[in-house]
Amino acid sequence: MPSVTLIAPTALPQDMFKVACSTCALRPVCLPTGLPAADVEQVERMVSERRLVARGTTLFKARDPFEALYVVRTGFFKTSVSAEDGRDQVTGFHMAGEMLGMDGIFDGAHPSQAVALEDSQVCVIPYGRLEDITRDAERLRRQFHRLMSREIVRDQGVMMLLGATRAEQRVAAFLINLMRRLRARGFSSSSVVLRMTRDEIGSFLGLTLETVSRTFSRMQDDGLLAVRAREIRVLKPKQLLQLVRRAAP
Numbered sequence: 001m002p003s004v005t006l007i008a009p010t011a012l013p014q015d016m017f018k019v020a021c022s023t024c025a026l027r028p029v030c031l032p033t034g035l036p037a038a039d040v041e042q043v044e045r046m047v048s049e050r051r052l053v054a055r056g057t058t059l060f061k062a063r064d065p066f067e068a069l070y071v072v073r074t075g076f077f078k079t080s081v082s083a084e085d086g087r088d089q090v091t092g093f094h095m096a097g098e099m100l101g102m103d104g105i106f107d108g109a110h111p112s113q114a115v116a117l118e119d120s121q122v123c124v125i126p127y128g129r130l131e132d133i134t135r136d137a138e139r140l141r142r143q144f145h146r147l148m149s150r151e152i153v154r155d156q157g158v159m160m161l162l163g164a165t166r167a168e169q170r171v172a173a174f175l176i177n178l179m180r181r182l183r184a185r186g187f188s189s190s191s192v193v194l195r196m197t198r199d200e201i202g203s204f205l206g207l208t209l210e211t212v213s214r215t216f217s218r219m220q221d222d223g224l225l226a227v228r229a230r231e232i233r234v235l236k237p238k239q240l241l242q243l244v245r246r247a248a249p
Contacts, residue, residue: 020044021123022037022040022041036139039143042133042140043140045129046126046129047123047124047125048129050121050122051122052119052120053077053121053122054119055119056115056116057115057116058113059077059100059113059114059115059116060110061113062082062110062111062113063110064104065104065108065109066101066104066108066127067127067128068101068125068126069099069100069101069102069125069127069130070099070100070114070122070123070124071097071099071123071125072094072096072097072099072120072121072122073120073122073123074120074121075095075096075116075118075119075120076093076095076117076118076120076195076196077094077100077115077116077117078090078093078094078115078196079093079094079100079103079113079115080112080113080115081111081112088203090196090200090203092204093178093196094114096185099148100114100122105127117195117196130144167205167207167211169243169244171201171205171215171216172219172224172241172243172244174201174205176240178192179234191231191232192231192232193230193231193232194230194231194232195230198213198216216232219240223235224236224243
């Protein structure tokens with residue numbers, strides 16, 4: 001098991017924490033479009049710290065008290081829950097501009113854990129502070145609800161598709177979803193270096209490690225992908241999308 005000790009902010013280079021929401025490159029994907037400058041300043045007041053989470057360490061664990069929401073500034077996280085048989089079931093992968101920790105709002109404790117897949121940084125928004133600042137700011141509260149709703153809708157859309165498809169279509173849907181999210185952040189829309197292992201992909205998709213590996217190999221043999229270790233290049237994006245659409249209801 002990886003260590004769950006978080007690196008203390010005081011041990012980090014201080015210039016990593018100077019980027020404000022108003023000048024952050026992730027503002028277009030992190031904050032709702034058109035948010036007035038005054039509201040952006042209010043959001044900055046909500047952020048209590050910007051914390052570095054080293055690869056393999058845990059941001060929060062299952063049953064930890066819910067205290068804050070976390071917006072990924074850099075890096076990549078996976079979330080998972082423990083199944084009845086003791087296995088970890090991956091429930092999602094989260095990249096820069098996306099929010100973690102909403103699952104703790106319901107009963108005041110996190111049902112899942114979040115682990116960094118690479119050295120990452122998060123903006124910490126204490127939930128109590130968010131409630132205090134937005135209590136009398138209807139527009140800002142509505143914008144934050146939209147932001148949280150966006151995360152819920154994104155997860156639901158992926159899971160609905162994955163629940164009714166074959167292995168090849170699940171893997172194709174996963175790759176298309178991942179690359180669309182990366183493209184929105186200015187990265188290539190045709191290639192990606194996977195931060196997660198094939199075993200973790202299989203856990204998320206409900207497939208075995210062997211099935212994921214065979215599916216990547218078959219897609220490469222069919223000319224859809226070029227696979228080199230964790231680097232994936234989409235050679236025929238239209239055909240990959242058609243594969244997914246054939247599975248849609």
